[in-house]
Amino acid sequence: MLYVVGIGPGGEKYFTRESEEVLKSVDLIVCYSGYRKYIERFRKEVYTTGMKKEIERVRYALKEAEKRDVALVSSGDATIYGMASLVYELAEKDNCKVPIKVVSGVTAASISSAILGAPLNHDFVVVSLSDLLTPLEVILRRVRCALEGDFVLVLYNPLSRSRREPFLRTVEIIREYGEKRGVDYIVGIVKNGGREGEEYRITTIGDICSNLDKYMKFIDMNTTVIVGNSNTKVICNKMVTPRGYLDKYKV
Numbered sequence: 658m659l660y661v662v663g664i665g666p667g668g669e670k671y672f673t674r675e676s677e678e679v680l681k682s683v684d685l686i687v688c689y690s691g692y693r694k695y696i697e698r699f700r701k702e703v704y705t706t707g708m709k710k711e712i713e714r715v716r717y718a719l720k721e722a723e724k725r726d727v728a729l730v731s732s733g734d735a736t737i738y739g740m741a742s743l744v745y746e747l748a749e750k751d752n753c754k755v756p757i758k759v760v761s762g763v764t765a766a767s768i769s770s771a772i773l774g775a776p777l778n779h780d781f782v783v784v785s786l787s788d789l790l791t792p793l794e795v796i797l798r799r800v801r802c803a804l805e806g807d808f809v810l811v812l813y814n815p816l817s818r819s820r821r822e823p824f825l826r827t828v829e830i831i832r833e834y835g836e837k838r839g840v841d842y843i844v845g846i847v848k849n850g851g852r853e854g855e856e857y858r859i860t861t862i863g864d865i866c867s868n869l870d871k872y873m874k875f876i877d878m879n880t881t882v883i884v885g886n887s888n889t890k891v892i893c894n895k896m897v898t899p900r901g902y903l904d905k906y907k908v
């Protein structure tokens with residue numbers, strides 16, 4: 658059996674009970690080398706590979722799962738920019754008949770939303786700014802569509818040392834939309850949410866554009882950025898997107 662297990666952001670308290678039970682029960686855990694520290698406490702045989710070795714990792718997990726119970730670990734939720742889709746695609750391609758079960762986990766959007774307050778309390782869109790597997794023009798079109806629809810926008814993979822252009826162009830598009838609508842969008846930034854080194858900032862797109870260097874030093878690949886909609890507010894120093902109750906019930 659192959660379990661594809663989301664372990665949340667890393668901190669022990671964010672593992673679901675189901676993921677704990679599965680990781681305790683399996684014979685082998687397969688994961689990205691950077692996540693070894695999160696699963697060592699299960700004292701299992703561990704197989705790791707580094708960045709960009711996802712295909713090798715998944716094939717190994719599928720092969721081993723023909724003989725024993727294996728957990729392939731993904732951070733956050735395995736079905737959100739995680740390993741789950743690749744598992745199904747390779748199983749089909751390699752004609753592998755191993756039973757597969759996905760175990761859901763707490764995704765970065767969810768942990769970040771709670772840290773910031775309640776920014777995702779209305780319709781939202783999630784876009785990854787990584788152009789490794791998706792052309793930049795497709796990413797930017799999706800960002801524009803989200804802004805056009807006045808969705809709250811969650812940005813995964815916002816910025817890395819070698820990938821600055823997607824972030825710079827996205828910030829510029831958000832600023833332009835804000836200017837057109839007369840809104841300085843509230844922006845929440847969460848780094849290392851739910852794990853050691855957790856930090857967050859709540860600011861506006863105008864402030865980010867005026868202090869780009871400062872924010873580009875802060876934001877990294879362990880960061881999620883949430884851009885509010887035109888109705889998002891700062892309440893009690895937290896970022897809040899109203900659901901509409903006060904307007905509806907005239908409170």
Ligand SMILES: C[S@@+](CC[C@H](N)C(=O)[O-])C[C@H]1O[C@@H](n2cnc3c(N)ncnc32)[C@H](O)[C@@H]1O
Pocket residue numbers: 666667731732733734735736737738739763764765766769812813814815847848849850851852877878879880881882
């Ligand atoms: C390849 S995606 C994986 C997402 C993961 N499957 C999930 O559901 O959270 C990696 C991106 O998730 C976000 N992320 C992952 N862990 C995070 C954390 N602890 N705090 C903030 N953002 C995080 C960052 O945007 C990072 O670049």
